[in-house]
Amino acid sequence: MLPTDLLLFRVKAGLAEPRRLKPTTQNLDLAARLIALFEANVGQRRADLDEELRALEAGRQDFKVLRGLAHLLTNMGDFEAAGPVEPGLARERVFTLAQEVVPSRRAAAQILEQAARSLSTDAPVSPETLQAALYADLPDQQTLVAFEPPAPLELIHRYDLAQAQGLLYRATELVITARRNEPARYKQLLKYLKFFGLMATVEGDAALGFTLTLDGPTSLFGATTRYGLGMAKFLPALLHVTKWDLSATLKPRKDLAWVDPGDTEWSFQLTSEDGYVSHYAPPTEHDSALESGFSERFAKLDTPWTLEREVDLVPVPGGVILPDFRLVQGDRSVLVEIVGYWRPEYLRKKFDLLRKAGRTDVIVCVSERLNLERAGVDPSDFGDRVVWFKGVLNPKDVLALAETYAVTRP
Incomplete structure (x- = not known):
């Protein structure tokens, strides 16, 4: 991402808009020139690279753009103390x-x-x-030992996204409306929420869409942007979701002369149609061989039921459940959760969340290879909604319960 002094944005009627670079010939040429400069400096000291960058920006009115692009390229390189002596x-x-x-x-x-x-x-x-x-270990004396050059257009995409992320540094609340999406997208969102220490309140359903409100205790303190930084890091993961809207509430920056001193908050709006590009790896379709095998075996069956992948967020006190599959027939559906090979702590949390959910339309598939006794887990309170399996989960066993426990979708 970019440091605060390299962020370029404007505020109009309380709405903050980040600077974006158009992929013009001029901008692509600048990106290509910077990339070539970094490639030529592999094996050289950072001080030498910085000197060439200063020479390149001399007299340019867009020096902040150049510095921003160079900052991103610097983060793509590996700088180390070179030489035979530590x-x-x-x-x-x-x-x-x-x-x-x-x-x-x-x-x-x-x-x-x-x-x-x-x-x-x-x-x-x-x-x-x-x-x-x-x-040799001081920052300006370190050597650029490796650099993986991006394409010029990729660098411009990274710059645009970094500007949008920079506005979220000062976010106190983030509201995301995620409509019905492609498989595996929701789970990645939840993983990144947890990874970046973000807390979300989830409301809604798969048919109408989910609203995720991100907030947390650190966002209440005016002197910190730590929580906003977590929101900024989360943004590239959101880009993998196909249909969404984002609304963020920001603290105005009082250090800028052009900012209206009467502003008490700014708003920042994004949608999935804005054309930002994520540099995070896209999610895999399946998290495990168990889920992949179940999906492949189900596809071979002749059944009126349709298998959908991870489309329901189930909010529960203390967390969120994202069942692995949903079986759909007409306006009826049932959720399927596969519990395979996991640590005891995970098992305890998984079954605790399933109980808190209070959902009777969840079929729980449990591997007999799990040491549930050691984990202190007893799935008997899920009654007949439990499917036990050994090495392979048979879709027919799950379908046998689907007719009984499916509910009519609103």
């Missing part, structure tokens, strides 16, 4: 010897030579190499 060890040897002599140029040269000899046990180390290693 900087910490080099400083330890040199500074220990330096304590024993009166400082002078001649003494410095002798110390470097002596320390270099002491480090030449496996391979020869010259005084010049040792001197270069003394501060």
Whole structure:
């Protein structure tokens, strides 16, 4: 993402709009030139790269755009302390010897030579190499050791998304309306919510859509943007959902001269139609071989039931359940949750959430290989809605219960 000083946006009637780069020939050429510059500096110090970047931006009115693109490219590279001697060890040897002599140029040269000899046990180390290693771990002295160049258009997409993410640094609330989507999209959203420490209140259903309200205790304190940073990191995951709307409430920036001092809050609006591109990997269709195998075996059956993948968010106190499948026939449906090979802690939480949900239209498929006794889990309170299986989950066993426990969808 981008630091605050490189964010470019405007506010009109309380609505914040981030700066976007059009893929014009001029912008694509600038992106390509910067990418080539980073490629040419592989093996060089960051200080040398920064000097070339300063020379490139000299006299440009769009220097903030250039700096933003360069910042993103810097994060795509690997910078390390290069050389055969670890900087910490080099400083330890040199500074220990330096304590024993009166400082002078001649003494410095002798110390470097002596320390270099002491480090030449496996391979020869010259005084010049040792001197270069003394501060090679400082940021500007680190070497660009690897760089995976993006395409110019990809870099522009990253820049646009980073500008949108930057507005969310100051978000106090995020409301997402996610309509009926492609398989596996909801689960990825929930995983990223948890990963970035975000809490969500979920309302709605699969037919009309779900509303996720993101908020948390840290968002209540005016001096912190930590929770907004989590929301910003979450945005690329949201882009994998096919139909959604986002509305964010932002704290106005009072450090900008053009900001209306009377503004108490800003609004930021996005939709899935805005054309932002995610750099997060898309979700896989199935989380496990169990689910994949069940889906493949079901596809071979001649049945009036349709198998849908992860389309229902079930809000429960203390969490959210996203059942693995839903079986649909006409206006009737039943949810299917497969409990396979997991740790005891996960099993306890999984069954606890299933109980809290209070849903009678959930078929729970449990592997007999699980050590439920060790986990302290007893699925007997789910009654006849439990399907036990060993290595393979037979879709016919699940369909046998579908007729009984399916409910009419609203």
